[in-house]
Amino acid sequence: MQVPAHTGFAGLVQDENWRRPRGWAHPERLNDPVTNLPGVGPTLAKRLVPLGIQTVGDLLYRRPRRYETAADQIPIGSLNTTDEVVIAGTVGDIRTRVLPRRRSLVTARITDETGTISATWFNQPWVAERLRPGMPVRLRGKTGRYGFDVKTYDLGDDAAKATADFAPVYGASEHVSPARLRELTRTAVENHIYDVLDPLPAELDLTLRRDALATLHFPETPAQAEEARKRLALDELVALQLAVFRSHDDSAVADALPKPGELIERYRTALPFTLTEHQEAAIREIDRDLQKSVPMQRLLQGDVGSGKTVVALYCLLRAVEAGRQGALMAPTETLAEQHFLTVEAICRELGVTCVLLTSGAGSKASRDAIASGAAQIAVGTHALIQRGVEFADLAVAVVDEQHRFGVEQRQALSEHRPHLLHMTATPIPRTLALTVYGDLAVSEIAQPPASRKPIITAWVGAERSSEAYERLCAHLDAGRQAYVVCPLIELSETRLARAAEAEAERLQRAELRNYKVGLLHGKLKPAERREVMRAFKQRELDVLVATTVIEVGVDVPNATIMIVQEADRFGLAQLHQLRGRVGRGAEQSYCLLISRAKDELTDNTKARLQALVDSTDGFELAERDLELRGEGQLLGTRQSGVGDLRFTRLRADRALLERARDLARGLVNEDGPWHDEADRLLQGADPANLA
Numbered sequence: 001m002q003v004p005a006h007t008g009f010a011g012l013v014q015d016e017n018w019r020r021p022r023g024w025a026h027p028e029r030l031n032d033p034v035t036n037l038p039g040v041g042p043t044l045a046k047r048l049v050p051l052g053i054q055t056v057g058d059l060l061y062r063r064p065r066r067y068e069t070a071a072d073q074i075p076i077g078s079l080n081t082t083d084e085v086v087i088a089g090t091v092g093d094i095r096t097r098v099l100p101r102r103r104s105l106v107t108a109r110i111t112d113e114t115g116t117i118s119a120t121w122f123n124q125p126w127v128a129e130r131l132r133p134g135m136p137v138r139l140r141g142k143t144g145r146y147g148f149d150v151k152t153y154d155l156g157d158d159a160a161k162a163t164a165d166f167a168p169v170y171g172a173s174e175h176v177s178p179a180r181l182r183e184l185t186r187t188a189v190e191n192h193i194y195d196v197l198d199p200l201p202a203e204l205d206l207t208l209r210r211d212a213l214a215t216l217h218f219p220e221t222p223a224q225a226e227e228a229r230k231r232l233a234l235d236e237l238v239a240l241q242l243a244v245f246r247s248h249d250d251s252a253v254a255d256a257l258p259k260p261g262e263l264i265e266r267y268r269t270a271l272p273f274t275l276t277e278h279q280e281a282a283i284r285e286i287d288r289d290l291q292k293s294v295p296m297q298r299l300l301q302g303d304v305g306s307g308k309t310v311v312a313l314y315c316l317l318r319a320v321e322a323g324r325q326g327a328l329m330a331p332t333e334t335l336a337e338q339h340f341l342t343v344e345a346i347c348r349e350l351g352v353t354c355v356l357l358t359s360g361a362g363s364k365a366s367r368d369a370i371a372s373g374a375a376q377i378a379v380g381t382h383a384l385i386q387r388g389v390e391f392a393d394l395a396v397a398v399v400d401e402q403h404r405f406g407v408e409q410r411q412a413l414s415e416h417r418p419h420l421l422h423m424t425a426t427p428i429p430r431t432l433a434l435t436v437y438g439d440l441a442v443s444e445i446a447q448p449p450a451s452r453k454p455i456i457t458a459w460v461g462a463e464r465s466s467e468a469y470e471r472l473c474a475h476l477d478a479g480r481q482a483y484v485v486c487p488l489i490e491l492s493e494t495r496l497a498r499a500a501e502a503e504a505e506r507l508q509r510a511e512l513r514n515y516k517v518g519l520l521h522g523k524l525k526p527a528e529r530r531e532v533m534r535a536f537k538q539r540e541l542d543v544l545v546a547t548t549v550i551e552v553g554v555d556v557p558n559a560t561i562m563i564v565q566e567a568d569r570f571g572l573a574q575l576h577q578l579r580g581r582v583g584r585g586a587e588q589s590y591c592l593l594i595s596r597a598k599d600e601l602t603d604n605t606k607a608r609l610q611a612l613v614d615s616t617d618g619f620e621l622a623e624r625d626l627e628l629r630g631e632g633q634l635l636g637t638r639q640s641g642v643g644d645l646r647f648t649r650l651r652a653d654r655a656l657l658e659r660a661r662d663l664a665r666g667l668v669n670e671d672g673p674w675h676d677e678a679d680r681l682l683q684g685a686d687p688a689n690l691a
């Protein structure tokens with residue numbers, strides 16, 4: 001076979017067995033279900049769903065977590081090193097032990113011609129079911145305290161086939177082994193790589209995306225893998241930039257609002273506190289924007305608990321005062337309901353009508369009120385911008401946790417041409433803010449209300465968890481309330497909910513038997529959830545056991561202590577968000593992070609937990625987080641409208657970012673309306689670029 005001249009990598013893309021397209025490629029086939037691949041049946045397909053894999057494209061665009069580097073295969077008899085090595089042998093006795101705190105240990109005797117060792121798998125109980133005495137295995141890992149600590153493994157037939165020494169490792173699961181995923185990905189590449197088209201114009205002379213993807217999955221060297229990743233990151237960043245450029249429509253007009261008047265005066269008086277200097281400054285900036293006849297596009301950044309909601313409500317009331325409407329949109333129902341409680345309480349005092357609109361019940365009445373103008377303020381989820389919702393006269397919209405919405409959703413909102421205030425508690429280092437938000441004006445609430453004492457954070461190993469609960473009970477006895485956050489397990493929402501339920505019951509019987517325990521998780525019906533939140537707010541419950549659904553928005557100043565179980569499973573940003581649920585009143589608040597025994601943790605995990613103990617400053621923590629993780633998935637860039645940044649490592653890819661911005665600008669400046677072009681680019685397909 002002729003190697004195409006434009007193949008940029010020496011990777012496997014030249015494999016003769018791969019299906020070459022006749023005529024056009026079929027990009028739409030990337031949306032085919034995985035069951036269209038040879039050898040994939042419905043059972044396997046079902047098992048792939050929790051891994052986020054449903055289509056062929058999902059497989060292709062799944063970035064390997066890491067690559068196995070070349071490791072020497074060592075005879076078991078001469079294992080004595082601390083390096084990562086590979087052993088191959090046959091399985092003997094298999095045992096499973098249950099350890100405290102829901103952990104488990106599977107051990108299996110492995111024998112080759114030179115000796116026997118006991119191989120260990122932590123917290124992967126399912127491995128025991130797949131091992132059989134006499135089965136050949138190929139294990140990669142390190143000799144550790146308890147034997148050979150297995151990192152990745154190939155069992156049975158897979159073991160015989162496994163030879164690659166520089167191979168991708170994908171996030172696997174209970175039911176789908178790493179080896180199986182590798183094989184599946186190979187099948188997907190073999191059958192569909194030619195359906196991957198290039199979104200960027202051919203004149204740019206970039207390596208083809210399909211070559212980059214193939215190389216990403218099957219590189220020969222680490223350098224190739226990195227080069228491929230960068231190429232894919234470039235597409236991602238260009239798309240992101242285009243989306244950002246596009247969300248800024250310079251020609252839009254809005255009605256200027258009159259100066260603040262009597263209603264605002266009453267609002268200020270009604271507040272039980274005086275606004276901080278930072279809040280006042282933000283309000284001044286907002287006032288200036290609202291006087292103009294171009295729509296406000298302002299980002300209000302402020303750490304958790306810094307008091308953004310008060311400013312948001314100010315904006316909404318400015319609209320009401322002008323005889324028009326305001327809307328507050330939040331990313332989750334819980335958060336929307338929380339906001340509604342806060343906003344409605346004040347609105348009632350001011351004689352302003354306020355409705356809640358989520359996808360749940362009662363929406364017909366709310367929609368009608370919004371359409372007739374009877375509702376002066378509407379609080380809700382993205383239900384607010386769905387078809388069938390007509391605002392009588394929307395003047396101001398506030399979008400909370402705006403990074404959780406896609407660009408499209410933000411755009412749907414701006415079609416009403418309101419003044420827009422975006423809020424975020426996810427502090428994004430300045431250098432990145434520009435990329436993600438483009439040219440939004442930024443206001444910042446850099447300090448929380450002065451009466452607030454910084455939260456004291458302590459980190460303890462699991463062996464001291466009873467002390468943590470004693471502390472918690474002491475707060476309860478003093479009339480305060482508390483949160484217990486359940487471990488983050490990579491399971492379905494349903495299983496997570498069930499685990500939280502079990503944990504709440506356990507705590508109610510054990511540590512918290514003298515107190516009233518409530519439960520909050522993602523599977524509760526809206527009405528149930530509202531009831532739990534109401535009961536907690538009104539102190540009918542002492543403790544709220546919750547999953548991360550409490551991450552944003554829950555605001556109960558009387559809650560002064562939080563325990564996070566298995567805190568080592570959470571990311572830094574997430575822990576910071578969770579912690580922000582306490583420390584909302586004048587009382588000193590505490591956050592107790594319980595982790596596995598400290599000597600079981602990696603250095604990186606220890607550094608992460610220590611960072612939280614050391615600092616309550618969200619900006620500092622965000623920088624630290626970037627440093628520790630060194631890559632993508634920084635919260636603020638997720639769902640920027642073009643999906644997650646899967647391939648980008650923001651810190652390492654600064655130069656790439658510049659290049660992407662130039663490329664995007666070039667595309668934007670091309671003659672004529674560029675929206676169509678951008679559309680195609682964002683969809684990632686342009687048949688004209690097919691080689």
Ligand code: ADP
Pocket residue numbers: 273274275276279302303304305306307308309310425449450451555557584
């Ligand atoms: P954010 O949305 O930024 O996380 P909130 O607006 O929910 O923070 O405010 C957190 C808490 O601080 C709320 O209970 C709010 O009533 C209170 N708060 C806001 N501004 C002030 C202030 N100027 N002085 C005292 N308390 C305030």
Ligand code: MG
Pocket residue numbers: 305308309553
């Ligand atoms: Mg908030």
